[in-house]
Amino acid sequence: xxxxxxxxxxxxxVEASLSALSISKLRVRFGARTILEAINLNVRPGExxxxxxxxxxGKTTLLRVxxxxxxxxxxxxxxxxxxxSGPSCERAIIFQDYSKALLPWRTVRGNVxxxxxxxxxxxxxxxxxxxxxxxxxxxxxxxxxxxxxxSGGMQQRVQIARCLAQEPKLxxxxxxxxxxxxxxxxxxxxxxxxxxxxxxxxxVFITHDLEEAIYLGDRVVVLGNSPATxxxxxxxxLPRPRDQLTTRxxxxxxxxxxxxxxxxxxxxxxxxxxx
Amino acid sequence: xxxxxxxxxxxxxxxxxxxxxxxxGLLTLESLSRPSDILVAGYAALxxxxxxxxxxxxxxxxxxxxxxxxxxGIVLGAVLGLLPTAERIxxxxxxxxxxxxxxxxxxxxxxxxxFGVGLEASIVAYACVWPILIVTIAAVxxxxxxxxxxxxxxELPVWKxxxxxxxxxxxxRINVGLRVAAAISLVVAVTVExxxxxxxxxxxxxxxxxxxxxxxxxxxxxxxxxxxxxxxLLLSRVGRGSAAIWRPL
Numbered sequence: 164x165x166x167x168x169x170x171x172x173x174x175x176x177v178e179a180s181l182s183a184l185s186i187s188k189l190r191v192r193f194g195a196r197t198i199l200e201a202i203n204l205n206v207r208p209g210e211x212x213x214x215x216x217x218x219x220x221g222k223t224t225l226l227r228v229x230x231x232x233x234x235x236x237x238x239x240x241x242x243x244x245x246x247x248s249g250p251s252c253e254r255a256i257i258f259q260d261y262s263k264a265l266l267p268w269r270t271v272r273g274n275v276x277x278x279x280x281x282x283x284x285x286x287x288x289x290x291x292x293x294x295x296x297x298x299x300x301x302x303x304x305x306x307x308x309x310x311x312x313x314s315g316g317m318q319q320r321v322q323i324a325r326c327l328a329q330e331p332k333l334x335x336x337x338x339x340x341x342x343x344x345x346x347x348x349x350x351x352x353x354x355x356x357x358x359x360x361x362x363x364x365x366x367v368f369i370t371h372d373l374e375e376a377i378y379l380g381d382r383v384v385v386l387g388n389s390p391a392t393x394x395x396x397x398x399x400x401l402p403r404p405r406d407q408l409t410t411r412x413x414x415x416x417x418x419x420x421x422x423x424x425x426x427x428x429x430x431x432x433x434x435x436x437x438x
Numbered sequence: 439x440x441x442x443x444x445x446x447x448x449x450x451x452x453x454x455x456x457x458x459x460x461x462x463g464l465l466t467l468e469s470l471s472r473p474s475d476i477l478v479a480g481y482a483a484l485x486x487x488x489x490x491x492x493x494x495x496x497x498x499x500x501x502x503x504x505x506x507x508x509x510x511g512i513v514l515g516a517v518l519g520l521l522p523t524a525e526r527i528x529x530x531x532x533x534x535x536x537x538x539x540x541x542x543x544x545x546x547x548x549x550x551x552x553f554g555v556g557l558e559a560s561i562v563a564y565a566c567v568w569p570i571l572i573v574t575i576a577a578v579x580x581x582x583x584x585x586x587x588x589x590x591x592x593e594l595p596v597w598k599x600x601x602x603x604x605x606x607x608x609x610x611r612i613n614v615g616l617r618v619a620a621a622i623s624l625v626v627a628v629t630v631e632x633x634x635x636x637x638x639x640x641x642x643x644x645x646x647x648x649x650x651x652x653x654x655x656x657x658x659x660x661x662x663x664x665x666x667x668x669x670x671l672l673l674s675r676v677g678r679g680s681a682a683i684w685r686p687l
Contacts (some may be wrong), residue, residue: 232587250590263584268606277602281592329592 168376181364183208183333184229189238190390191224197390198224202238204384205394206333209363211356213376216386218407222369225386226337229367230256235283242333252281255331259320259338265310271297271321272306278328292328298322299358316347323351327358334359334366340375352379356405373427377419378405385426454472471652480657488642489661496638497665500553500627501560504620511567511619515574516604525575534570540626541564543636554637558630564624566619573615577608617673624666639665 186243191200198221204434206212214221220344227233228240231250239246244255260266266397272293277290297303300320310318319339336355356379370376376383378392380399387394390411399419410416452475457464460472483489518525528573540561551557587608605612632642639662648653 192662211442230591232590234573250587250593252593253590256582256587258587260584263582264588266585266603267607277588280602281594392458406674 168200182206183243184209184367185239185241186229187239189225189228189240190236190237190303191221191228191233199228199392200390201392204396206365206367208365209359209383211359211366211379213368213370213380213383214385214386214421215370215373215376215427216391218371220385220386220389221391222371223337224365225336226256226369227389229333230335231255232256234239241280252329253327253331254333254335255329257319257326257337257339258333259341261315261322261339262310264322265318265325267310269308270309270325270422271302273311274310275324275328276363278325280355282329283301296327297325299327300354316343316351319343319351323358324357329366334364335367336368338369341370341372348373348375353405353407355379356403360403373423374416375419377401377416377423378407378410383419383423387426395423448505471656476656476660477651479521479651479653480660483654483657489658492637492658493557493661493665495566496627496631496640499558499561499638500623502555503559503627504616504623505567506563507560507566507619507623508572508616510563511570511615512574514604515571515612516578516600516608517607518571519575519581520580520604532568536549536568536572539627540631544630548634553635558627558635558638561630562623562626566623569622570612570615571617574608575619576622577611577615580611581607613673613676620669620673621666624662624669628662 168223183408184204184206186204189199191199202225204212213401214222214225222232225283229242229247230237231247232252247254257333259417264279269277275293276289279292284292294303294306297306302317302320305313305317305321310321323339329380333351340351343351352375355366356362366377368379373383377399383395383397383399384393385395385397386392397419401415456470456549457473460470480489514528515559518528543561543564544557547560551560581604585603586599589603597617627638628640628643631638632644633640635641639658643655643658643662644660645653
């Protein structure tokens with residue numbers, strides 16, 4: 164078994180120019196409460212970073228800052244060298260509550276078309292793009308159905324298809340598979356890995372499922388403490404393409420899991436001590 | 439069909455009792471006329487075209503006023519619903535203007551527009567705008583926040599956000615306001631005609647009363663009833679088909 168390489172906790176030695184996303188000294192407050200404190204994180208172009216942390220640790224808040232849906236109180240968040248000041252088509256976000264994020268009065272086709280309409284893609288070209296995306300996401304037969312007629316997994320696929328139609332450079336995913344059954348989750352995990360690799364999209368993926376984080380990520384970042392900060396950043400050196408069976412049976416996979424588990428349990432007991 | 443027949447029992451019995459009692463002298467009230475007289479007068483008014491002309495006049499004015507109210511109410515309501523600060527600024531003014539009875543503006547409207555469509559439509563619009571405005575504000579506020587975030591992330595310009603997200607999402611609720619306003623529009627239009635404006639069904643109603651053509655007056659009343667019923671039916675149809683309306687957007 165290969166020894167785990169421990170990284171310096173706060174700042175990775177990645178030059179700003181090399182990173183797609185660069186967060187430094189980020190602090191976010193809600194009223195008097197500080198949610199995130201001193202967050203430093205760089206994401207390389209095409210890198211898949213998973214963020215784990217116990218519930219209420221501020222994972223979603225961090226992702227919303229990256230999407231431009233929440234504001235930082237202090238620190239800098241750069242994407243492609245420019246400060247993030249609001250939402251942008253370049254940074255797609257996939258919400259956990261897919262049923263609320265889809266337009267119920269539009270068909271699957273119409274929901275995906277929304278992104279194209281936003282980008283002013285001519286109507287004549289839309290169908291070809293949509294058909295390709297739907298085929299890729301296994302939604303071709305559901306093309307003319309409404310979201311309410313689809314299963315949860317299918318609805319989440321629609322949301323992913325809509326986000327891909329944005330042609331984002333950064334994909335932000337907030338526990339996207341949290342509400343899905345285990346089988347559907349595994350299928351979607353593999354699909355998303357294939358898609359982001361194909362399009363070379365940088366990804367920040369939030370989950371509370373440690374195994375999911377290790378399976379998907381090039382790196383797993385652990386949020387902990389209160390206010391939350393990055394307590395660990397772990398490179399995942401598992402070969403790609405990953406495989407639901409062999410990757411999860413790899414000795415290194417288990418070692419990563421062991422260590423992350425220890426970190427989170429430690430964090431949880433500390434929090435309980437505070438209460 | 440069976441339900442229709444069952445529901446018809448009471449009206450038929452009442453009408454029969456009315457006809458018989460007035461013919462046998464039990465009922466001598468002049469204002470009540472007789473069902474048969476009403477039918478004859480109604481048929482005459484229908485065939486000579488006068489009733490239809492009056493109906494068109496009333497409907498077009500009510501509709502014009504309703505449409506003005508709908509455009510103004512929905513646009514302003516959507517803006518106020520999306521911008522809490524604007525709502526706080528405009529709220530007190532709206533609450534102050536809303537309780538003024540629309541009918542009280544008749545003398546003012548008469549001075550501005552004179553007799554005719556403008557007088558009537560403006561008062562209808564004033565009466566109809568409030569339910570639409572208030573329902574729209576509430577409907578837009580109740581839109582799922584996620585949808586607005588989707589609009590933000592896609593960087594939709596304001597008008598696209600309105601047409602593609604806000605209005606379709608709020609439409610089912612706004613439709614309730616429109617239905618309430620449609621009923622009001624007919625009431626107000628007829629009222630203005632009875633009191634002031636020499637056109638439409640309301641005017642013919644008061645004319646028939648003053649000429650002591652009681653049968654005709656009743657016929658027109660029944661006609662108005664039917665009109666209101668059909669209007670409500672049409673509007674509930676629109677509400678049910680709302681998904682189809684927004685599909686192309």
